[in-house]
Amino acid sequence: MPTRVLIVDDDEDIRAYLDVTLELAGFEVVQAADGAAGLRAAFESDPELIVLDVMMPGIDGLEVLRRLRLDARTSHLPVLLLTAKVQPHDAVEGLEIGADDYITKPFDADVLVARIHSALRRSDLQRARNPLTGLPGNEPIQRAISSRLTAQEPVALLYVDLDQFKPFNDHYGFMRGDDALRSLAVLLQRVAVEFGDERTFVGHVGGDDFVVLVAPDRAEDIATEICRRFDDLAPTLYDEEDRRVGRIEVADRRGVAQSYGLLSLSIGIAATDRRDFAHPGQMVTVATEMKRYAKSRLQGGSSWAIDRRTDEDEQVDLEVDLP
Numbered sequence: 001m002p003t004r005v006l007i008v009d010d011d012e013d014i015r016a017y018l019d020v021t022l023e024l025a026g027f028e029v030v031q032a033a034d035g036a037a038g039l040r041a042a043f044e045s046d047p048e049l050i051v052l053d054v055m056m057p058g059i060d061g062l063e064v065l066r067r068l069r070l071d072a073r074t075s076h077l078p079v080l081l082l083t084a085k086v087q088p089h090d091a092v093e094g095l096e097i098g099a100d101d102y103i104t105k106p107f108d109a110d111v112l113v114a115r116i117h118s119a120l121r122r123s124d125l126q127r128a129r130n131p132l133t134g135l136p137g138n139e140p141i142q143r144a145i146s147s148r149l150t151a152q153e154p155v156a157l158l159y160v161d162l163d164q165f166k167p168f169n170d171h172y173g174f175m176r177g178d179d180a181l182r183s184l185a186v187l188l189q190r191v192a193v194e195f196g197d198e199r200t201f202v203g204h205v206g207g208d209d210f211v212v213l214v215a216p217d218r219a220e221d222i223a224t225e226i227c228r229r230f231d232d233l234a235p236t237l238y239d240e241e242d243r244r245v246g247r248i249e250v251a252d253r254r255g256v257a258q259s260y261g262l263l264s265l266s267i268g269i270a271a272t273d274r275r276d277f278a279h280p281g282q283m284v285t286v287a288t289e290m291k292r293y294a295k296s297r298l299q300g301g302s303s304w305a306i307d308r309r310t311d312e313d314e315q316v317d318l319e320v321d322l323p
Contacts, residue, residue, distance in 0.1 A: 035059030
């Protein structure tokens with residue numbers, strides 16, 4: 001099955017040229033003539049890569065890119081920007097927002113196709129398995145959630161976030177930060193084996209974010225056990241003096257020392273026994289909302305929050321359990 005590429009450009013001639021070029025190279029092409037149509041196509045046509053023009057009327061390419069990166073359904077997609085040669089700042093801003101690559105107009109067809117293949121290879125490597133922890137990455141996570149929703153299999157999604165990780169990383173360095181992430185990955189896998197079943201799934205979204213898929217009736221027990229074990233583990237990741245006082249001091253951007261407590265976890269839970277989810281992005285969004293709620297209720301140590309709303313509920317009914 002050919003790789004589907006979405007072209008978003010308001011110039012009809014460029015879209016036609018790209019359509020022919022990419023189809024000859026073996027791609028399936030979907031077109032959109034402006035930013036709004038591009039966003040709709042990105043959500044509806046399930047592309048594997050997006051070629052996005054920066055200069056468009058209405059919603060320009062950079063705003064489209066921002067919205068793509070904020071939505072769980074499209075945040076993982078590789079995006080290649082088309083920029084005018086006289087505006088290199090657009091390419092710089094696009095890369096900072098999250099573009100994977102850019103090419104300036106006018107462009108050579110062979111170079112464009114080579115850049116697309118390169119972006120797809122990098123994306124495949126990144127999404128298949130996280131190189132730091134060895135856990136499944138974004139694409140396997142999306143597939144795992146999608147397959148269970150499609151099969152109407154009961155499932156709970158635990159979105160696990162490592163709190164205070166940036167100051168820890170700044171204080172101890174990247175190697176110690178990587179050790180902390182690997183330790184958390186091992187902990188999640190052990191809890192999954194001991195408390196889950198053969199369908200329990202652990203994935204690493206990237207950075208300090210992880211996902212665990214479990215049966216809904218096991219979600220709260222597993223979240224509680226993860227929090228308990230991590231709170232036992234966290235002090236061992238610090239030097240003796242920092243462990244004794246229970247905090248570290250890290251300078252902020254202005255050079256002013258700020259105090260941070262020990263690492264902890266915030267876990268948000270969304271489950272199909274309470275409500276229906278139309279697609280993985282919707283489930284991730286609810287779990288992320290619960291994670292933020294859990295984070296807002298931190299009182300020292302890890303915590304979790306589960307979404308107890310149903311499809312019929314009008315009011316938000318949140319509950320946080322502190323292990």
